[in-house]
Amino acid sequence: MLMFQLMPGLLYVIVLTAVFTVLLVSLTAASLLSQARAIVRRRYLGSVVSRRNVYKVAKLRPILATPTALLLQVKDVETNRLLTTFKRPATMRLYEQCFYIKPYFTSGAYLIRVNDIDNVSTASNALVVTFVHEDRVIVLQCRAPHISKWRDSLRWLVSNHK
Numbered sequence: 001m002l003m004f005q006l007m008p009g010l011l012y013v014i015v016l017t018a019v020f021t022v023l024l025v026s027l028t029a030a031s032l033l034s035q036a037r038a039i040v041r042r043r044y045l046g047s048v049v050s051r052r053n054v055y056k057v058a059k060l061r062p063i064l065a066t067p068t069a070l071l072l073q074v075k076d077v078e079t080n081r082l083l084t085t086f087k088r089p090a091t092m093r094l095y096e097q098c099f100y101i102k103p104y105f106t107s108g109a110y111l112i113r114v115n116d117i118d119n120v121s122t123a124s125n126a127l128v129v130t131f132v133h134e135d136r137v138i139v140l141q142c143r144a145p146h147i148s149k150w151r152d153s154l155r156w157l158v159s160n161h162k
Helices: 002-048 052-056 147-161
Strands: 064-076 088-094 098-103 109-113 117-123 126-133 136-143
Touching: 002 064, 002 109, 002 126, 002 136, 052 098, 052 109, 064 098, 064 147, 088 147, 117 147, 126 147
Parallel strands: none
Antiparallel strands: 064 088, 064 136, 088 098, 098 109, 117 126, 126 136
């Protein structure tokens, strides 16, 4: 009789232990993957993404701004390597000299000079910005409201700076 009373409690302990173990392993794996991507991103992008970029644009007045963007991916074209781990909500701003995108819950931001931008297009309702950094072709994809307005404004700035 005592054994039957003990079984449900023991089963709950085993199930809870298994759930917490799976959560711990998956969160650890996600954290290690994010750290590895950050190291790769630092090697490929250098100063394009940094904490100082937030302070560089603090006093500038944006041409366009939206707090509701989504950073889809940053990719090195030559090696076909993704430099981001997952999609992140972000804020986007466009200045006369640069394009700025800062993912939420991070200290760093992407700051791309307009002179470095090669191509601006849209693909499947996303803004695709192709730029060159240290002889590497990098593609940044993001989604935002009024994507055609962003595309046209970026194209206009790029054509005026080249």
